[in-house]
Amino acid sequence: MMSFISYLVNGISLGSIYALIALGYTMVYGIAKMLNFAHGDIIMVGGFTVFTAMSTEWCPVWLSVVIGIIVCTVLGVVVEKVAYKPLRNASPLAVLITAIGVSYLLQNVALIIFGSASQSFTSVVKNVAPVTIGGVTISMETIISIVVSVIIMICLTFFINKTKAGKAMLAVSEDKGAAQLMGINVNSTISLTFAIGSALAGVASVLLCSSYPQISPYTGSMPGIKAFVAAVFGGIGSIPGAMIGGILLGVIENLSKAYISSQLSDAIVFLVLIVVLIVKPTGIMGKKINEKV
């Protein structure tokens, strides 16, 4: 029983990291109607930035984290401006291929700078002892991941539903033309969405690399794909869906690692996705697709 609770808590922790990444996927999809497959690699860039900053003598941990998040945010906005904005009216396929291209570009730049070998990442909370609650020992990384993710999700929900910029995002995601008629600047709203999504990826990179203390140019790709699955699982475009989908996915992955097979856990994750899509094609919280009359 104790070990089950421990697997579950670790699953929730991994899942909340997936949820943070999935939020970036789902928000960008909701607003720009594109799948940003370079999103996972933003995590990798964030990881390497924090890694590099922490390995310098003078840079404290907190500042390294802040620098990592800022670099991710700026990178996300720049990628959107340079690669996606010129394709605003192009076919979705062209945008998708461009996103894959950006993903390879980021990976290969990282390969040139850091090489292909994994390097060990020092956890940002390495000197904090794990906590034992009722016989279950939980690492500080696990606790931090859950707490940080929950705080971010609450703030994000508040931001989207209660602020003017958040309302503008909802309006743009529903109807760009009508949003413009309200006086909403669609381009800056899309930029803001990429900025928020990439900042979340920056936070996720710190949590992920601290929990699984390694970093390589491919660090972002598997979590990126898992988070994409989580976003689809929850209903792509839906913010609560990404949160629920991410956490469920992390729990399923960790429990199948523990009780079924650690080699099969990824396969099981994708199997669950297939089953969900067969039963409910729009995902858990997905909207019904209305036929236009």
Place this chain on the structure above:
Amino acid sequence: MSMLHIENLQVYYGAINAIKGISFEVEQGEIIALIGANGAGKTTILHTISGLVPAKSGSITFNGTELTKTPAHKIVSMGMAHVPEGRRIFQELTVYENLMLGAFTRKDKAEIENTLEEVFKRFPRLEERRTQIAGTLSGGEQQMLAMGRALMSHPSIILMDEPSMGLSPLYVSEIFDIIQSVNESGTTVLLVEQNAKKALSVANRAYVLETGKIVLSGDAHELMNNDSVKKAYLGE
């Protein structure tokens, strides 16, 4: 100097010349109707004025400012609102949220609150349904919401695209009454309608469009008695 002045406007969709050199003007306080069949270019003209579709050549001047070089989202704060064809309210947001998005560019909270009261006075049904999700309103109520949302920006001119489309006859009369009363309270109206009879009955002047060109223009009452208008648009 007229409030809105369109001079030799040309609009293309790719290689298709949708608007072939149109000129017209709207004076302050008027109701101007653009009438014509499907595909004549009425909606394209409104979209070009409010910046959703780029103009190929020609000019659109609004209170002295050239609109063809102004980005769409900057036009609302200049005093122009647009009630688009098919209403295009934000289906997943509440009535109240839709109305507040109409006031997106305004800063003064007290003034916004005043306008909201005016809109609720004009459309009591919107007040009753202020927390309802907009997509669940009836067609007529959605049209009222689209109008209310446009009025929330406190416009000096309002462009209305097919406000009577798809509505029951009862709602059609109500909507045209509202257009008249909005105009009486000082807002200029540029109205695009397929329901030519209703449009001409409320308008001061009208322009008749055929495949991207103005073929006829003049006083609305005179046009109503014009033989070719009668035959082509009034079904007499």
